[in-house]
Amino acid sequence: MTAREWIxxxxxxxxxxxxxxxxxxxxxxxxxxxxxxxxxxxGESKLSLEFWELLSGKRVFARSIGYSFFxxxxxxxxxxxxxxxxxxxxxxxxxxxxxxxxxxxAPLLVHGLVAxxxxxxxxxxxxxxxxxxQAIGVFDGPRRLQNDDKGISVLILQVWKNMPFxxxxxxxxxxxxxxxxxxxxxxxxxxxxxxxxxxxxxxxxSAMQAALVIVFIGALxxxxxxxxxxxxxxxxxxxxxxxxxSKGRWNEAAVVGVTMMGLSLVGALGLTLAAKLxxxxxx
Amino acid sequence: xxTSTLNRILLxxxxxxCAIWLIIPFTMAILWSLVDPSxxxxxxKLFPPAMSLYRWQNMWENSSLKSALFNSxxxxxxxxxxTLTLAIPTSFALGRLKFPGRxxxxxxxxxxxVVPGFVLSIFFSSLLFQLGLTGxxxxxxxxxxxxxxxxxxxxxxxxxxxxxxDDHVNAARDLGASALERWSVAYxxxxxxxxxxxxxxxxxxxxxxxxIGFIIGIPDFVTIPTLLYSQMGQDFVRPNAAVLxxxxxxxxxxxxxxxxRLLKSANPAMSSGKG
Numbered sequence: 119m120t121a122r123e124w125i126x127x128x129x130x131x132x133x134x135x136x137x138x139x140x141x142x143x144x145x146x147x148x149x150x151x152x153x154x155x156x157x158x159x160x161g162e163s164k165l166s167l168e169f170w171e172l173l174s175g176k177r178v179f180a181r182s183i184g185y186s187f188f189x190x191x192x193x194x195x196x197x198x199x200x201x202x203x204x205x206x207x208x209x210x211x212x213x214x215x216x217x218x219x220x221x222x223x224a225p226l227l228v229h230g231l232v233a234x235x236x237x238x239x240x241x242x243x244x245x246x247x248x249x250x251x252q253a254i255g256v257f258d259g260p261r262r263l264q265n266d267d268k269g270i271s272v273l274i275l276q277v278w279k280n281m282p283f284x285x286x287x288x289x290x291x292x293x294x295x296x297x298x299x300x301x302x303x304x305x306x307x308x309x310x311x312x313x314x315x316x317x318x319x320x321x322x323x324s325a326m327q328a329a330l331v332i333v334f335i336g337a338l339x340x341x342x343x344x345x346x347x348x349x350x351x352x353x354x355x356x357x358x359x360x361x362x363x364s365k366g367r368w369n370e371a372a373v374v375g376v377t378m379m380g381l382s383l384v385g386a387l388g389l390t391l392a393a394k395l396x397x398x399x400x401x
Numbered sequence: 402x403x404t405s406t407l408n409r410i411l412l413x414x415x416x417x418x419c420a421i422w423l424i425i426p427f428t429m430a431i432l433w434s435l436v437d438p439s440x441x442x443x444x445x446k447l448f449p450p451a452m453s454l455y456r457w458q459n460m461w462e463n464s465s466l467k468s469a470l471f472n473s474x475x476x477x478x479x480x481x482x483x484t485l486t487l488a489i490p491t492s493f494a495l496g497r498l499k500f501p502g503r504x505x506x507x508x509x510x511x512x513x514x515v516v517p518g519f520v521l522s523i524f525f526s527s528l529l530f531q532l533g534l535t536g537x538x539x540x541x542x543x544x545x546x547x548x549x550x551x552x553x554x555x556x557x558x559x560x561x562x563x564x565x566x567d568d569h570v571n572a573a574r575d576l577g578a579s580a581l582e583r584w585s586v587a588y589x590x591x592x593x594x595x596x597x598x599x600x601x602x603x604x605x606x607x608x609x610x611x612x613i614g615f616i617i618g619i620p621d622f623v624t625i626p627t628l629l630y631s632q633m634g635q636d637f638v639r640p641n642a643a644v645l646x647x648x649x650x651x652x653x654x655x656x657x658x659x660x661x662r663l664l665k666s667a668n669p670a671m672s673s674g675k676g
Contacts, residue, residue: 119501130493130494133490134488134491134555137548138513142548145528207411235633236426278422336518341612360523375523
């Protein structure tokens with residue numbers, strides 16, 4: 119390629135990828151620099167590990183890491199585990215399959231905050247869940263179900279919102295598996311689980327990895343579900359980071375932000391590798 | 402058990418589950434938005450004792466709803482146009498030109514999707530403070546939305562450019578069409594569904610975006626999601642939140658249904674009228 123052609127390509131890439139590289143790259147740089155005491159908005163900038171040391175001594179930070187990681191991994195695994203059987207069921211069209219597909223995809227159309235509101239309505243002190251459980255005699259009186267300590271409400275919302283997305287990715291992948299391959303497996307005596315384990319999962323492992331990673335990163339960095347329905351005795355990393363930034367404590371916010379980026383990377387790689395190791399990848 | 406019988410049983414189960422997950426929550430949201438303040442809806446009553454449009458009127462007249470609607474619905478189309486405009490040259494390079502590192506640049510384009518949204522929002526606002534660009538929150542959010550949703554635009558437009566047929570472009574050239582004419586007769590018809598899909602998807606994403614609006618916009622610049630969030634937090638009034646939730650969800654459902662139709666019709670051969 120000539121220099122002239124390279125210049126043309128560079129000019130074409132600048133408004134899109136150049137802008138992304140500049141802003142996202144700057145954001146990552148600013149976060150890392152601020153976590154080490156540099157690039158301060160106020161006061162002196164000095165390279166130091168002070169803020170990392172400060173936060174690593176805090177139990178609330180360690181708890182946030184554990185909690186966000188738990189929410190991220192569990193949401194990703196549950197969403198994919200629920201989406202797989204549905205994707206397999208919908209692999210071949212049948213009467214009503216379009217309706218089912220539309221119903222299952224419906225949460226994609228609903229904003230996360232709206233989903234949180236609808237869920238709060240259902241589990242509220244006098245929501246239908248409480249009323250139903252009282253009617254069948256499980257509860258004596260209405261109980262507070264919102265902001266449960268284990269983060270179950272957050273998980274339900276994450277799965278509600280993310281499962282359709284995982285389903286979308288997995289449906290495409292399992293639909294591309296030919297009947298011949300599955301029939302061959304059946305003829306060789308493979309049962310349903312063996313066919314899934316040895317044929318379907320390896321052939322759709324890329325979609326599975328993509329779904330796991332995207333759901334994991336979104337759930338790990340959750341703020342709105344956590345603040346609306348999450349436990350009040352635990353903070354997600356995004357919530358903790360926002361707490362610091364709202365107080366102008368940018369260096370501590372940066373430590374949390376960099377930790378979150380690191381966890382995203384580690385978790386995404388871990389899930390990708392785990393899927394590959396468990397199910398293998400075959401073309 | 403016969404497969405069709407099993408499918409029927411599963412279908413009934415799923416419709417029942419969806420009723421719990423979709424119909425009941427939305428019905429409750431609609432009912433809550435209609436609760437008249439003269440008589441509260443207490444747990445012992447299955448339906449609100451008095452219903453009116455008071456909450457809708459009240460939210461319209463006495464909250465930031467008007468400015469939130471104005472901000473969101475001004476921001477979203479501008480973000481869509483700006484993102485599309487910025488994405489077109491890059492997508493042309495990625496979709497039509499062969500050069501070393503093309504796949505790498507395609508990966509770079511999805512960077513905003515893999516960095517956690519709240520990290521991007523908070524340190525983007527920190528960057529704006531550093532650069533002294535906090536004068537216009539509207540412009541800052543517009544820029545942030547364009548960067549954040551660029552991956553969708555680049556991805557859709559790259560695929561659209563890849564699908565432009567060379568024989569159409571060559572035929573136009575052979576018939577003496579200028580660069581502009583080639584663009585309008587060979588490229589544009591094939592790109593049209595992609596352009597519309599990009600505009601719609603960025604529009605919807607921008608309307609729904611919460612993190613940047615929340616971090617950069619507060620307290621002066623309100624969008625529909627940030628207003629809904631505030632109504633669900635310390636100012637939680639269930640009927641008001643119901644009104645906002647419905648305002649946020651209904652237009653999006655309609656737009657997303659249009660988007661699905663557009664994506665289904667995104668066949669360049671058909672849209673160019675030539676098979």
